[in-house]
Amino acid sequence: MSVLNTDHRSASNIRYAIGQRDTRPWGTWEVLATGERCSVKRIHVLPGERLSLQYHQHRSEHWTIVQGLAEVELDDVVHQLRAGNYVHIPVGAVHRVRALGSEPLVFLEIQVGEVLDENDIVRISDDYGRLKPTAQKSLQSVGHVL
8 A cells, every 4th residue: 555645753653453353242343454644444243233423533434335234323414325335434523333234234444544543432322331431521522412
């Protein structure tokens, strides 16, 4: 992957490694590529499951649906996406995705930003009990209201 970037400090803020993967209550993710200020993940969401309602302070994301049917919540607007559809999630936008139907949802997530790691997730609501006590306070600090 070739990316032009004149700010060479940002590469040290990417903490993902190609091949890194994790299992979550809703499914799995795997890092496919990294570069200066960007990373690419393949995300599998189990049928009927959804990620936490969240936002990021340091990155935007671009999701392209590869398989299945997605229900994407983005700043209080709900979209249904299928294979070939995509959505852009700006820095600070409140979002989540759910796998609709009986097959898993698979999508590619391109992250772009100064800090790219799992610590840049502020959860607002979570079906699996992973909220931090400061989520409500953090959400209000970026101007969103529940």
